[in-house]
Amino acid sequence: MKTKHITEILDKTSFSALDEQERAAVSAHAADCADCRRASEAARLAAVLLETETETAALPSPFFQA
Numbered sequence: 001m002k003t004k005h006i007t008e009i010l011d012k013t014s015f016s017a018l019d020e021q022e023r024a025a026v027s028a029h030a031a032d033c034a035d036c037r038r039a040s041e042a043a044r045l046a047a048v049l050l051e052t053e054t055e056t057a058a059l060p061s062p063f064f065q066a
Contacts, residue, residue: 006025006033014046
């Protein structure tokens with residue numbers, strides 16, 4: 001197991017904000033480290049869910065008054 005884990009990167013930056021070089025580093029490290037692989041998948045899934053959630057517009061109830 002490597003001494004530096006990619007969880008440090010994922011804790012500082014959202015998965016969707018990672019550049020190509022950082023994503024490559026995450027993928028390379030996650031291939032050899034089960035803990036970081038789980039963290040990477042969780043971060044990727046969270047990014048997808050957040051992106052999907054922001055695409056849906058919440059419509060107020062017709063009874064809502066501003």
